[in-house]
Amino acid sequence: MKRALPFILLLAGTAAMYLLMPYNLAFATRILVMGIFVLSIDLVLGFAGIATLGQAAMYGAGAYAAALFAAHAWAEPVAGLAVGAAAGAVVALLSGLVLMRASGLTLIMLTIAVAALLAETANRARDLTGGADGLRVAFGPVLGLWEFDFIGQTGFCYAAAVGACVLGLLALVARSPFGLSLRGLQSSPARMAAIGAPVYPRRVAAYTLGGAIAGIAGALSAQVAGLVSLETFSFTLSAEALVMLILGGTGRLWGALLGTVLFMFAHHYAAAADPFNWLFAIGALVMVVVFVLPGGLLSLPGALKGGRHD
Amino acid sequence: MTEGLVVRGLSKRFGGLVVSDGLDFDLPPGARKALIGPNGAGKSTFANLVTGIHAPSSGSIRFDGADISDMDETARVRLGIAKTFQITTLFTGLTVRENLRLAVLERERRGFRLFCRADGDPEVEAEIAALMDQLALEPLADRVVERLAYGQQRLVELAMTLALKPRVLILDEPAAGVPGSETHLITDAIEALPADLAVLIIEHDMELVFRVARSIVVLVAGRILTEGTPAQIASDPQVRELYLGGAHG
Ligand SMILES: Nc1ncnc2c1ncn2[C@@H]1O[C@H](COP(=O)(O)OP(=O)(O)OP(=O)(O)O)[C@@H](O)[C@H]1O
Ligand SMILES: [Mg+2]
Numbered sequence: 001m002k003r004a005l006p007f008i009l010l011l012a013g014t015a016a017m018y019l020l021m022p023y024n025l026a027f028a029t030r031i032l033v034m035g036i037f038v039l040s041i042d043l044v045l046g047f048a049g050i051a052t053l054g055q056a057a058m059y060g061a062g063a064y065a066a067a068l069f070a071a072h073a074w075a076e077p078v079a080g081l082a083v084g085a086a087a088g089a090v091v092a093l094l095s096g097l098v099l100m101r102a103s104g105l106t107l108i109m110l111t112i113a114v115a116a117l118l119a120e121t122a123n124r125a126r127d128l129t130g131g132a133d134g135l136r137v138a139f140g141p142v143l144g145l146w147e148f149d150f151i152g153q154t155g156f157c158y159a160a161a162v163g164a165c166v167l168g169l170l171a172l173v174a175r176s177p178f179g180l181s182l183r184g185l186q187s188s189p190a191r192m193a194a195i196g197a198p199v200y201p202r203r204v205a206a207y208t209l210g211g212a213i214a215g216i217a218g219a220l221s222a223q224v225a226g227l228v229s230l231e232t233f234s235f236t237l238s239a240e241a242l243v244m245l246i247l248g249g250t251g252r253l254w255g256a257l258l259g260t261v262l263f264m265f266a267h268h269y270a271a272a273a274d275p276f277n278w279l280f281a282i283g284a285l286v287m288v289v290v291f292v293l294p295g296g297l298l299s300l301p302g303a304l305k306g307g308r309h310d
Numbered sequence: 311m312t313e314g315l316v317v318r319g320l321s322k323r324f325g326g327l328v329v330s331d332g333l334d335f336d337l338p339p340g341a342r343k344a345l346i347g348p349n350g351a352g353k354s355t356f357a358n359l360v361t362g363i364h365a366p367s368s369g370s371i372r373f374d375g376a377d378i379s380d381m382d383e384t385a386r387v388r389l390g391i392a393k394t395f396q397i398t399t400l401f402t403g404l405t406v407r408e409n410l411r412l413a414v415l416e417r418e419r420r421g422f423r424l425f426c427r428a429d430g431d432p433e434v435e436a437e438i439a440a441l442m443d444q445l446a447l448e449p450l451a452d453r454v455v456e457r458l459a460y461g462q463q464r465l466v467e468l469a470m471t472l473a474l475k476p477r478v479l480i481l482d483e484p485a486a487g488v489p490g491s492e493t494h495l496i497t498d499a500i501e502a503l504p505a506d507l508a509v510l511i512i513e514h515d516m517e518l519v520f521r522v523a524r525s526i527v528v529l530v531a532g533r534i535l536t537e538g539t540p541a542q543i544a545s546d547p548q549v550r551e552l553y554l555g556g557a558h559g
Contacts, residue, residue: 172424172425173424175427175428175429176423176424176425176426176427176428177415177420177421177422177423177426177428178421178422178423178424179424179428180408180411180412180415180428181412181415181416181421183401183403183404183408184401184404184412186403187400187401187402187403187404188399188400188401188402190395190399191399191400191401191470192416193363193382193383193384193387194361194383194387194392194393194395194399194471195387195392195412195413195416195417195470195473195474196384196387196388196392196416196417196474197384197416197421198384198421199384202421202422205422
């Protein structure tokens with residue numbers, strides 16, 4: 001029962017968003033997309049301890065790949081997701097072969113550089129990507145059955161289904177030997193090498209899997225909005241997603257989701273109330289959480305019960 | 311007799327400091343050797359050279375006839391050369407059981423498996439339980455390692471390395487920081503090791519050294535001063551001066 005509780009809450013939350021915000025499904029859908037993206041960062045940073053501020057590189061690659069695939073080959077969205085996942089994985093693998101040799105600040109700078117490089121490439125390749133104007137694409141019905149409607153019902157349900165699949169996949173990975181080894185990597189690379197684990201290949205694998213999931217998030221964002229822009233590669237996106245993760249609690253899947261929901265709502269309402277100063281509200285929220293609950297909001301029940309973190 | 315570990319002319323410099331100076335060293339299967347010497351003699355550095363944490367400046371390391379001087383640490387561990395760290399190096403955020411599970415799964419080369427449970431193999435779990443039993447760690451099985459006392463962490467450190475089922479086992483001060491009442495766990499564990507396993511123990515605790523070692527190598531300032539049986543070493547005037555002279559420091 002205790003194990004099922006988060007799932008029930010998640011299901012109820014998703015249903016509540018659908019029922020309570022019928023005219024704001026676009027916003028609810030954005031939360032779902034962000035949730036998937038933050039999960040991808042959780043895998044890379046929260047589990048494997050790979051410091052990154054450039055996860056948007058893979059998100060953007062997935063978004064553009066899905067859009068271009070739909071425009072030039074096949075407009076079916078699920079196939080587009082697969083293409084997006086592949087694009088994210090390829091970008092992560094190729095950059096990861098270099099990046100995973102680095103660590104600390106160098107690594108962070110390199111992840112930012114890769115995202116910036118891709119953004120500039122997309123900007124220059126105007127004929128293909130539309131450059132700064134972005135790329136508008138019409139996607140076909142999901143699995144040939146469900147058209148995207150203008151209220152966003154299909155988009156929301158589709159995103160919820162994809163989110164559930166990604167969450168299920170990551171829940172499996174988290175319990176697997178691979179998932180355990182990622183926590184080992186984060187805790188002590190020296191000890192990992194001393195038990196004979198191939199540290200560098202393992203890091204590349206984690207980064208690549210995280211890249212595939214970020215690619216799915218990016219592709220999904222393109223599909224539900226029918227639009228891709230250079231923003232998908234932006235530093236702001238990577239940084240905000242990281243803040244969401246830290247808010248909720250790193251290294252735990254529920255933390256990633258909780259942080260996303262909280263940040264997105266805080267952002268939405270704070271920005272609506274005060275379009276100029278909403279960042280202060282977000283900043284204050286983050287500072288309170290980081291100082292009071294370094295393990296993120298997900299560690300709150302444990303902290304109240306008397307400080308067992310896991 | 312099979313070859314085991316054969317070290318020839320091994321040297322290591324850190325900048326201008328020569329820490330290992332042309333070391334020749336053999337560790338055949340079944341050996342029980344101790345490496346002793348004053349602080350800063352280069353004992354840990356020697357262990358790190360053998361396990362591949364440091365690259366040698368010159369010299370060669372062979373294992374069962376193959377030159378392993380250029381192999382990285384992971385590859386050497388997979389060949390069966392494992393060591394415990396002088397400074398406890400564990401997965402501090404994981405439980406004792408998870409630490410051992412990780413070591414066993416890596417030994418079995420299962421670290422890339424995605425679609426099964428890490429704790430799902432009863433054979434692995436039984437092996438972990440046996441290891442914990444051997445080192446009296448069972449009551450601590452589900453405690454997070456960072457919350458354990460230092461002496462308990464030393465025992466986990468030893469269990470982690472035993473979990474790898476090594477063929478060459480290097481123990482860098484396994485008993486340092488372990489309360490006297492628990493050192494017997496370490497001696498017992500060493501005495502219970504398979505007879506054909508090659509063991510090198512670096513230790514300042516002479517009682518422990520004399521109990522487990524059949525031969526002792528004395529390292530001073532990066533060079534081997536002498537090598538002999540415990541009886542020879544105990545009566546060696548140079549060694550006596552080294553140890554009794556510095557016994558208060
Ligand atoms: N990575 C390093 N870089 C520079 N100098 C080092 C490094 N590692 C060790 N040294 C130096 O090499 C010398 C030998 O160190 P080592 O740790 O091997 O000694 P030890 O015999 O294990 O001593 P102890 O009994 O105190 O553990 C010391 O002077 C130490 O400062
Ligand atoms: Mg030492």
